[in-house]
Amino acid sequence: MKIQFLGTSAMQPTKERNLSSILLNYDSENILFDCGEGVQRQMKIAKIKPTRLTRVIISHLHPDHTIGLPGLLYNLYANEYKKTLHIYGPKGIREIVRFFIGFVGKKIKYEIHEIISGTIIKEKKFSVKAIKLDHDIECYGFEFIESDKRKINLNYLKKFGLKQNPILKRLQEGKSITWKGNKIEVDKATKLIKGKKIAFIWDTKLCNNCRKIAKDADLLISESTFIDNLKQKASKYKHLTAKQAAEIAKKSNVKKLILTHISSRYKDGKEILKEAKNIFKNTKVAKDFMEVEI
Numbered sequence: 001m002k003i004q005f006l007g008t009s010a011m012q013p014t015k016e017r018n019l020s021s022i023l024l025n026y027d028s029e030n031i032l033f034d035c036g037e038g039v040q041r042q043m044k045i046a047k048i049k050p051t052r053l054t055r056v057i058i059s060h061l062h063p064d065h066t067i068g069l070p071g072l073l074y075n076l077y078a079n080e081y082k083k084t085l086h087i088y089g090p091k092g093i094r095e096i097v098r099f100f101i102g103f104v105g106k107k108i109k110y111e112i113h114e115i116i117s118g119t120i121i122k123e124k125k126f127s128v129k130a131i132k133l134d135h136d137i138e139c140y141g142f143e144f145i146e147s148d149k150r151k152i153n154l155n156y157l158k159k160f161g162l163k164q165n166p167i168l169k170r171l172q173e174g175k176s177i178t179w180k181g182n183k184i185e186v187d188k189a190t191k192l193i194k195g196k197k198i199a200f201i202w203d204t205k206l207c208n209n210c211r212k213i214a215k216d217a218d219l220l221i222s223e224s225t226f227i228d229n230l231k232q233k234a235s236k237y238k239h240l241t242a243k244q245a246a247e248i249a250k251k252s253n254v255k256k257l258i259l260t261h262i263s264s265r266y267k268d269g270k271e272i273l274k275e276a277k278n279i280f281k282n283t284k285v286a287k288d289f290m291e292v293e294i
């Protein structure tokens with residue numbers, strides 16, 4: 001699983017940071033989380049072909065998270081995008097995309113999914129869950145959850161004279177089997193490998209759902225617009241401080257924290273990093289084009 005930060009700024013772009021966009025590559029899926037202005041150019045710089053995209057998931061309809069969409073759709077049209085692009089977002093996403101798609105003469109295949117809290121994508125290998133945050137318009141955070149896998153213990157199966165066989169598929173599906181009159185228990189014959197969880201907390205003030213989203217995540221990517229001396233402002237405009245994001249990570253048993261959606265007042269993000277690291281050591285501040293493998 002690879003995560004690429006294509007934009008890490010809040011509200012307005014800076015010379016170093018573009019507006020919010022994160023690409024998650026997993027298996028054959030390339031999912032873009034939020035679509036800040038200029039995302040197609042960021043993809044060009046990062047040498048990512050936009051036609052590889054399979055889905056776009058929009059957290060909320062504020063312009064700094066959506067204005068990249070018309071350019072991106074136009075780019076897909078120009079590059080003869082053949083797939084069906086699945087676009088997810090809160091109520092209103094349908095109208096926005098319909099308006100933007102008007103520019104390209106409806107020539108791309110797409111499907112809109114208006115989201116509410118709950119599972120929004122359920123595939124065999126992964127699922128994505130949306131959980132409502134507390135922002136000044138409807139906004140969601142997301143859990144990307146890789147499905148658990150079962151690794152077969154071939155040594156154990158040797159005792160039963162069982163080697164490669166289509167019946168092993170049933171063990172992989174978590175079912176016990178009977179082989180030549182012997183019952184083979186799935187828990188003995190396989191090892192359960194827990195799937196990874198990536199949590200995304202987008203624009204929000206501190207709320208209980210932040211911890212819910214972050215719970216036991218291998219990686220939490222959280223907005224961190226301000227530092228703690230501006231916590232009144234953060235609360236007023238419904239954003240998080242670095243301290244709050246780090247506390248969420250700490251209390252939710254997160255393994256690694258990456259902060260993004262950084263206000264343009266923090267040039268290199270040092271203040272953000274220092275404040276968060278005081279509370280949660282395994283923290284990084286995202287930079288545009290940063291890549292993380294999980």
Ligand SMILES: [Zn+2]
Pocket residue numbers: 010011020062064065203261
């Ligand atoms: Zn924002």
Ligand SMILES: [Zn+2]
Pocket residue numbers: 060062135203
């Ligand atoms: Zn916002």
